[in-house]
Amino acid sequence: MPPPSDPVLSARELTCGYAGSPVVEGLTCAVSAGEALVLVGPNGAGKSTVLRTLAGQQPALQGTVELCGQPMRENSPFYREHVSSLFDEDAFFPGLAVRDHLELVARGHGLDNPGDVVEGALERFGLLPRADSSPYRLSSGQRRRVLLAAALLRPSSLLILDEPEQRLDHSFRKLLTGVLQQARGQGTALVVASHDHDFTRAVASSVLTIEESGVWSLGESVDRGPGDPGVHE
Numbered sequence: 001m002p003p004p005s006d007p008v009l010s011a012r013e014l015t016c017g018y019a020g021s022p023v024v025e026g027l028t029c030a031v032s033a034g035e036a037l038v039l040v041g042p043n044g045a046g047k048s049t050v051l052r053t054l055a056g057q058q059p060a061l062q063g064t065v066e067l068c069g070q071p072m073r074e075n076s077p078f079y080r081e082h083v084s085s086l087f088d089e090d091a092f093f094p095g096l097a098v099r100d101h102l103e104l105v106a107r108g109h110g111l112d113n114p115g116d117v118v119e120g121a122l123e124r125f126g127l128l129p130r131a132d133s134s135p136y137r138l139s140s141g142q143r144r145r146v147l148l149a150a151a152l153l154r155p156s157s158l159l160i161l162d163e164p165e166q167r168l169d170h171s172f173r174k175l176l177t178g179v180l181q182q183a184r185g186q187g188t189a190l191v192v193a194s195h196d197h198d199f200t201r202a203v204a205s206s207v208l209t210i211e212e213s214g215v216w217s218l219g220e221s222v223d224r225g226p227g228d229p230g231v232h233e
């Protein structure tokens, strides 16, 4: 790992888009341990596109992304060790229960005796009563909690989350806010896209605002107000 002040993630002159057409151009940003960059902006502005490019899941049209000073490579062991990400996915193994999924993730990331960690995650995300159910028998919000629990129970230096608040009710949004504040406090770097103003204000150390035109700006704090079109509770 780099010294605490060195970036965990850094992007330089990054252009993100599809088939040669840019959505966001010339983005330069960095996130160090214990910092949280939150991406905000209206639907279609380019938050997920930027997030996927930062996460190495989509090739950059131009520019570079580095993880701890190394080129971001999604299929490298270094990436798997350090980066935990959650996008808009909702896929599970049909024969496995909620608890099995969390155990699988924990063991896959090197936790030999994950029992306590898994039970803690089940409890934290209110999943104990459904631990033996198939995720496919849960509500969409409960399934989202399974995916968040899985993304957060494994050790990581960098968490990349696309609208982690989606489908969560008010109390679990508050819980998630606390969990991510705690992750920051423990030195995890966060890069998160969100439409939730309260979440953004509580978690962000810096805010990347992307407008519909793809124009972006980077600020240290957020106070966009509930009337902002990019923010809906």
Ligand SMILES: Nc1ncnc2c1ncn2[C@@H]1O[C@H](COP(=O)(O)OP(=O)(O)OP(=O)(O)O)[C@@H](O)[C@H]1O
Residues within 6 Å of the ligand: 018, 023, 041, 042, 043, 044, 045, 046, 047, 048, 049, 050
């Ligand atoms: N696979 C794709 N191929 C081509 N264009 C795409 C693709 N995915 C998204 N886009 C386009 O890229 C632009 C940015 O989309 P993106 O999903 O990044 O926006 P967003 O800010 O994350 O929106 P939302 O708030 O709705 O999640 C949109 O114009 C969208 O139509």
